[in-house]
Amino acid sequence: MSENIKVTGLNVWFDKNQALKDVSITIPKNEITAVIGPSGCGKSTFIRCINRMNDLVPKCKVTGRIEVDGKDIYDADVDVVEVRKRIGMVFQKPNPFPKSIFENIAYAPRIHGKDLDPSLQGTKVTKYTKKELAELVERSLRRAALWDEVKDRMEKSAYDLSGGQQQRLCIARTMAVDPEIILFDEPCSALDPIATAKIEDLLVDLKKDYTVVIVTHNMQQAARVADRTAFFYLGELIEFGETERIFEKPEQKLTEQYITGRMG
Amino acid sequence: MAYKQRVTARRRKLYDQSVFVILTIVSTFAILVLGAVGGFLLLNAYPAFSQVDQWQFFTGTVWDPTNPIEPLYGMLPLLVATLVVSAISALIAIPIGLGATIYLSEIAHPRIRKIMKPAVEVLAGIPSVVLGFFALTVFAKFVWDLFYPAWRPDDYLNMFNGAVFLAIMMVPIMVSLSEDAMNSVPRSLKEASLALGMTRWETTWKVVIPAARPGIVAAIMLSIGRAVGETMVVVMATGSAPQLTWNPFSSGQPITSTIAIEMGEVAANTPHYYVLFELGLVLFVITFALNYVADWAMRKYSERYQ
Numbered sequence A: 001m002s003e004n005i006k007v008t009g010l011n012v013w014f015d016k017n018q019a020l021k022d023v024s025i026t027i028p029k030n031e032i033t034a035v036i037g038p039s040g041c042g043k044s045t046f047i048r049c050i051n052r053m054n055d056l057v058p059k060c061k062v063t064g065r066i067e068v069d070g071k072d073i074y075d076a077d078v079d080v081v082e083v084r085k086r087i088g089m090v091f092q093k094p095n096p097f098p099k100s101i102f103e104n105i106a107y108a109p110r111i112h113g114k115d116l117d118p119s120l121q122g123t124k125v126t127k128y129t130k131k132e133l134a135e136l137v138e139r140s141l142r143r144a145a146l147w148d149e150v151k152d153r154m155e156k157s158a159y160d161l162s163g164g165q166q167q168r169l170c171i172a173r174t175m176a177v178d179p180e181i182i183l184f185d186e187p188c189s190a191l192d193p194i195a196t197a198k199i200e201d202l203l204v205d206l207k208k209d210y211t212v213v214i215v216t217h218n219m220q221q222a223a224r225v226a227d228r229t230a231f232f233y234l235g236e237l238i239e240f241g242e243t244e245r246i247f248e249k250p251e252q253k254l255t256e257q258y259i260t261g262r263m264g
Numbered sequence B: 001m002a003y004k005q006r007v008t009a010r011r012r013k014l015y016d017q018s019v020f021v022i023l024t025i026v027s028t029f030a031i032l033v034l035g036a037v038g039g040f041l042l043l044n045a046y047p048a049f050s051q052v053d054q055w056q057f058f059t060g061t062v063w064d065p066t067n068p069i070e071p072l073y074g075m076l077p078l079l080v081a082t083l084v085v086s087a088i089s090a091l092i093a094i095p096i097g098l099g100a101t102i103y104l105s106e107i108a109h110p111r112i113r114k115i116m117k118p119a120v121e122v123l124a125g126i127p128s129v130v131l132g133f134f135a136l137t138v139f140a141k142f143v144w145d146l147f148y149p150a151w152r153p154d155d156y157l158n159m160f161n162g163a164v165f166l167a168i169m170m171v172p173i174m175v176s177l178s179e180d181a182m183n184s185v186p187r188s189l190k191e192a193s194l195a196l197g198m199t200r201w202e203t204t205w206k207v208v209i210p211a212a213r214p215g216i217v218a219a220i221m222l223s224i225g226r227a228v229g230e231t232m233v234v235v236m237a238t239g240s241a242p243q244l245t246w247n248p249f250s251s252g253q254p255i256t257s258t259i260a261i262e263m264g265e266v267a268a269n270t271p272h273y274y275v276l277f278e279l280g281l282v283l284f285v286i287t288f289a290l291n292y293v294a295d296w297a298m299r300k301y302s303e304r305y306q
């Protein structure tokens, strides 16, 4: 196991309300890490720190370190735009753009351009040609197991798709930017069981290429897909370990209460 | 229990039906009023169709209805003045309005927005006679002397003068409506774009504005409609000389001014009287067309995207 995201002493305040308290956790590369806990315990807040989405919330204060491949993403010299390119995010409710299916995927790569030398962190880019863009769109859609369902209607509005398809479109859109980490915030909470199963299959398949962090309120889902599971309670990380161990032999009383459903 | 449910269900149905009936009556009423206004104009303009040479009305370049020897009812000077004044006011108001909208909805601190938005909306409530007065006394002189002796407007009161103050009236309408449109773009769309590594600017241009475009187009069209129909400012500020010219720094007399100025003095049931109603009809058609374009634009974009 090689470490990918190393969080140390993370505290988050919204105004005077402390949402995360001294969280330290190391998330390994090419694995799925699930974040579970009762609602309001800070799960979303936690993953939104990893791609600095909380920067957008006025009165949100973050302290501590989040190192990605050894570099603190909250350092002053870090470009938040680059952070978000490397660390993609899929949200709770599918949120495709009001554009065509094709445009939903092509939107970001077209603006970012093609990285000629990834080590230069997006400073040396060139435009995608039309053909390259079409290839990239196809590749992303295939990777999200959506291509066969949409290949004949690429110019149709993304809103014509079902909820599950929209969510896979959002995953494809994220992958088109070529991130190394993808964060999922309860990606299945708006979907039916069949659509959920498809996303879960996809998640397991994705970890070959990406580090995946998924927030879920569904413990079975965590048990099904995650290699490791982190349990949060009232803004604190209570327990973190291999999923099997967490579900079978929790060390903390709170964890046990939560996974056995005996928590109020 | 079951009985109680049935009662609430019936009450809800009754409620739904009465809301439906009331809304139908109200909207029918709106259409009736519109029809009545159109009918009234048509009825009063009708005699003009036979008493005034229609070819001359639509293509004539001279508006001189009180000429005792040969009154001339050429509408072009008035129509051109309306076009010039509206076009220039739109040219001034659209960039300012859009800029202010983007600033308010995307850049300004929430605290500033809370003060600015109502302030802008109050601007919309300034009586046009006050603006006209200001245009007449202060602004006209300012422009008159601005580049003197190098340059001076052709006339002291001119179409540009009026257009500037029409723009001042248009901006608040536009900002208020299009800011609403931008604000109703869901936050989830912005977050989706930002999470892809887009900057705030890229997100505003490529996601928020396109999503709000139907509302923005409607706001622009409605404010142009406002400019086309506005009377007081143009009566006071543009010089009221019905001459055919595209030069914005000359006096001009748009359709609205003409009706307002001449309706008070014209003898009833004369050709001149009927022609003024026909002018009203032309104005009615123009504003109607603008609203239709707005509607069409909204529907076109929303169909494509939703």
Ligand SMILES: Nc1ncnc2c1ncn2[C@@H]1O[C@H](COP(=O)(O)OP(=O)(O)O)[C@@H](O)[C@H]1O
Pocket: A014, A017, A019, A037, A038, A039, A040, A041, A042, A043, A044, A045, A046, A057
């Ligand atoms: N944008 C925000 N503004 C203010 N408070 C917030 C915001 N987002 C989250 N919080 C607060 O932070 C705490 C954790 O919320 P969240 O991370 O959304 O929980 P979870 O995702 O586990 O349900 C809650 O008390 C919530 O009220």
Ligand SMILES: [Mg+2]
Pocket: A043, A044, A045
């Ligand atoms: Mg949440």
